[in-house]
Amino acid sequence: MQELHDVVVCEYCDAIHQKTTLSTDECAYCQRCGSELEYFDEQPSRHLLPLSLAGIMIFIIANAFPILEMEIQGQSNKVTLLGSLMLLIADDASLVAVLVLITTVFSPFMHMLLISYVIYASKKHIQLPFVNAAIHILQAMVPWGMVEVFMLGILVAFIKLGNLATIIPGIALWAFIALSILITIIISYNPKNLWHINESHAY
Numbered sequence: 001m002q003e004l005h006d007v008v009v010c011e012y013c014d015a016i017h018q019k020t021t022l023s024t025d026e027c028a029y030c031q032r033c034g035s036e037l038e039y040f041d042e043q044p045s046r047h048l049l050p051l052s053l054a055g056i057m058i059f060i061i062a063n064a065f066p067i068l069e070m071e072i073q074g075q076s077n078k079v080t081l082l083g084s085l086m087l088l089i090a091d092d093a094s095l096v097a098v099l100v101l102i103t104t105v106f107s108p109f110m111h112m113l114l115i116s117y118v119i120y121a122s123k124k125h126i127q128l129p130f131v132n133a134a135i136h137i138l139q140a141m142v143p144w145g146m147v148e149v150f151m152l153g154i155l156v157a158f159i160k161l162g163n164l165a166t167i168i169p170g171i172a173l174w175a176f177i178a179l180s181i182l183i184t185i186i187i188s189y190n191p192k193n194l195w196h197i198n199e200s201h202a203y
Contacts, residue, residue: 006018006019007019008028008037008038010030010032010033010035010037011035012030012033012035013030013032013033013035015030015031015032015033017030017031017037026039027039039190039193048115048119048186048189049115049116049119049120049123051182051185051186052112052113052115052116052119052186053112053116054182055108055112055179055182055183055186056109056112056113056116058175058178058179058182059108059109059112059175059179061171061172061175062081062172062175062176062179063080063081063082063105063172064172065080065170065171065172065175066078066079066080066170066171066172067079067080067081067084067170067172067173067176068167068168068169068170068173069167069168069170070166070167070168071166071168078170079170080172081104081105081172084100085097085100085101088100102144103144103146104146107141107144107146108179108183110137110141111138111141111142111183111186111187112183112186114134114135114137114138114141115138115186115194117131117134118131118134118135118138118194119194135191135194138191138194139191142187142191
């Protein structure tokens with residue numbers, strides 16, 4: 001099987017077209033069904049690098065500090081994300097712990113890191129290795145970022161534990177809220193445009 005890198009396939013009628021380099025605000029349409037093949041808008045990409053770097057810093061804060069502190073009958077217990085994962089493993093819920101690790105820790109961090117890598121390489125006209133592979137990985141990782149689901153789980157825990165203990169929000173909780181907003185903005189950017197950014201800033 002031969003792998004082709006210079007063609008684009010229509011998502012609606014499977015027609016194959018020769019891939020062309022688009023300039024900003026240009027759109028390519030399918031010659032068979034007229035559907036949009038690709039649209040390149042470079043403007044949002046200018047904010048991706050600072051947003052991703054800010055997200056990485058907030059991510060470190062979110063994982064380094066307690067999410068919340070519980071006070072039950074005078075006893076205080078601080079809960080961190082990694083501590084929660086260890087408790088899941090101790091309770092024979094290793095599969096759940098791995099899923100939380102992938103969707104809440106690994107995927108968001110790698111998404112921000114890879115975007116920073118690709119954007120930095122293209123903007124600075126630096127030929128870094130594995131840029132194309134990084135874009136492929138980014139496209140595959142989009143469905144795996146679920147920080148907002150994690151935040152929903154924390155909200156449910158707040159409601160259920162509110163009558164049993166005193167819940168004090170930690171620094172990491174506010175960091176995760178900020179991270180959820182940043183991740184939503186970053187993931188909303190179509191990874192396909194990274195190909196055009198990489199091509200338009202040729203080395």
